[in-house]
Amino acid sequence: MRKLNRIILHCSATEPGHDIGADVIRTWHKARGWTDIGYHYVIRLNGVIESGRSLDRIGAHVKNHNADSIGICYIGGLDVNGDPANTMNGRQLDSLKRLCYALCVTLNQPLMLHGHNEYSTKACPSFTVADTLEELKSWCASYQRRFIDQRPPASLELTQYSSGAHCTCGNRECNS
């Protein structure tokens, strides 16, 4: 595995309700002459995480910053007028958290979390990661190999979604 230090977040620059996945983005990127999709992960509108380029391969998502980074793209990033807007919904945010936790735990190391717009004049991912995702960024950056409980703080806990009506019993452990 190559040495990884950073997660760089992107958006697909697509308008609300335009639901595409890694297969479509792969087609776009191959049309540019690339060998494969440039991102390592894609987070769809419904929160499903799709694999893009294999993590052990250098991505193609931020010029001059691909060698040690992981590219994650959420679907969206434009408003109905086609202007940059943070359109990341709750399920996408939960999936981003899960993915960031899993990457830190799997690689067993801290990872810096950045947005594409920190390295480019582009708007992508249509918000400032250091502000909007301040706590997630901090958790990833301070991850250490520990032998003690390392759960994220309550403010970073995942939302429980169920297919049925949402339970209002008030018990946080209740998923019915």
Ligand SMILES: [Zn+2]
């Ligand atoms: Zn980008």
